[in-house]
Every structure is written in C-alpha cells, then in structure tokens.
Amino acid sequence: MKPWQLVAFGLVLGLLAAAIILLVILRPIGQPIAILPAPTLSPIMVDVSGEVLNPGVYTLQPDSRVMEAVAAAGGLLDGADVSRVNLAGRVQDGDKVWIPAKGAAAGETTQLPSRSSNIAINLNTATAQELETLPGIGEVKASQIVAYREEHGLFMNLDDLLNVPGIGPELLEKIRPEITLSN
Known part of the structure; x- marks a missing residue:
C-alpha cells in the first residue's frame, strides 16, 4: 500500500471508532415517547324519517353520511324524492334526516x-x-x-x-x- 492510502485508511478507521464511542457515551436523555392507541370515537345517534322503510333513531359511526343513515332505516321507499336530499352529506350526533315524498x-x-x-x-x-x-x-x-x-x-x-x-x-x-x- 502506498503511504497516502494508509493515511486515508487510518482516518476512516479513526472516524468510525470515534462514532462508536460517541454512540455508547451519549445515550438518549429523557423519557421515551409513548405511542398511544388512536382514540375511539363514540357512535352517533341520528333520527331518520320520511320516505324510508323503517323510520326511527339509529346508531351510526362518526362521520357517517346521509345515505348510511337511510340504509340503516331500511332504505328508501318508492315514493322518496332523493333529488331534494344530499345523500352524500355528513350527519352529526342528534341530527334529523328527513326524506321527502315525490310530488310534495x-x-x-x-x-x-x-x-x-x-x-x-x-x-x-x-x-x-x-x-x-x-x-x-x-x-x-x-x-x-x-x-x-x-x-x-x-x-x-x-x-x-x-x-x-x-x-x-x-x-x-x-x-x-x-x-x-x-x-
């Protein structure tokens, strides 16, 4: 080996040894970060009435949509006018969803x-x-x-x-x- 190669090899070896020593000496200080499970959201209650098969109060998951509330109520009746309802709208706890009749x-x-x-x-x-x-x-x-x-x-x-x-x-x-x- 040439002398400059020996010097370069020595420098790399020295830096590696210094890094290992620093890792051993400088351990993390403080409390470890605790990863908690995601909070569970409470179910919501929605009152569904109008042109649905089974009007009533239904328990749904948070962030449910009107169409899910209607499905929980057994679906739409033939006389339902869905053109006047935003089925993609979100429902909140305590909401009242009303499905109007066609022609009303x-x-x-x-x-x-x-x-x-x-x-x-x-x-x-x-x-x-x-x-x-x-x-x-x-x-x-x-x-x-x-x-x-x-x-x-x-x-x-x-x-x-x-x-x-x-x-x-x-x-x-x-x-x-x-x-x-x-x-």
Missing part, C-alpha cells in the same frame, strides 16, 4: 301545526305564515327561511337554519324545541 311541494304540509299544541313546525314544509308563529320570527325572517329553502333545498339538520340571514345561534336555540325537519 316545498311548502306543502299534511298537518298544519297549532302553536297552542306541542306539534313542532316542520322547517321543510312550513309556510311563511306558520313560521311567523315561532318566537322571534317575524314576516321578514319567515320569508327569508322560505326563500333559503327554495333556493338551497330542504334543511338537512336544524343547524342549517344558521345559514339564513338574520338567524343567529341565540335565536336558533330559542326556537329549536318548536321546530323539526319531519312531520
């Missing part, structure tokens, strides 16, 4: 609620006059609710009402016990 007008209702009774007003079928019977809802807000429904389709959950101009969280909470999305 957006403002059509089979039973007019009386404000002196415990019948909740259906946001998806109520007329502006019926909506005006709700506390804090006058002629203008009632018209805005109907206009929003006609422009955007049926309300999929009560929180969708927050998208209507003039309806804030406080007003929604005030009227929540008196409104529904199904008959």
Whole structure:
C-alpha cells in the first residue's frame, strides 16, 4: 500500500471508532415517547324519517353520511324524492334526516301545526305564515327561511337554519324545541 492510502485508511478507521464511542457515551436523555392507541370515537345517534322503510333513531359511526343513515332505516321507499336530499352529506350526533315524498311541494304540509299544541313546525314544509308563529320570527325572517329553502333545498339538520340571514345561534336555540325537519 502506498503511504497516502494508509493515511486515508487510518482516518476512516479513526472516524468510525470515534462514532462508536460517541454512540455508547451519549445515550438518549429523557423519557421515551409513548405511542398511544388512536382514540375511539363514540357512535352517533341520528333520527331518520320520511320516505324510508323503517323510520326511527339509529346508531351510526362518526362521520357517517346521509345515505348510511337511510340504509340503516331500511332504505328508501318508492315514493322518496332523493333529488331534494344530499345523500352524500355528513350527519352529526342528534341530527334529523328527513326524506321527502315525490310530488310534495316545498311548502306543502299534511298537518298544519297549532302553536297552542306541542306539534313542532316542520322547517321543510312550513309556510311563511306558520313560521311567523315561532318566537322571534317575524314576516321578514319567515320569508327569508322560505326563500333559503327554495333556493338551497330542504334543511338537512336544524343547524342549517344558521345559514339564513338574520338567524343567529341565540335565536336558533330559542326556537329549536318548536321546530323539526319531519312531520
């Protein structure tokens, strides 16, 4: 071997020895990182009604979609109007999914609620006059609710009402016990 090769070999060997010594001497300091299992999410409960085989309350996995809620309720009836429902929409715990019947007008209702009774007003079928019977809802807000429904389709959950101009969280909470999305 040539002298420069011996020097290079010696340097590499010296660096390797120094690295091994440093690894042995400088052990990691501190607590090891604990890897915890992923949290399990609680199932959600969704009320499915309207044109489904078995209306009722169903337990679903978090991040479920409307179509999964409908499937849990036995599927759609022949009279279901799915063109007015976003089947790909996500449902949340406590949501009400209502599947309308074909031919039912957006403002059509089979039973007019009386404000002196415990019948909740259906946001998806109520007329502006019926909506005006709700506390804090006058002629203008009632018209805005109907206009929003006609422009955007049926309300999929009560929180969708927050998208209507003039309806804030406080007003929604005030009227929540008196409104529904199904008959």
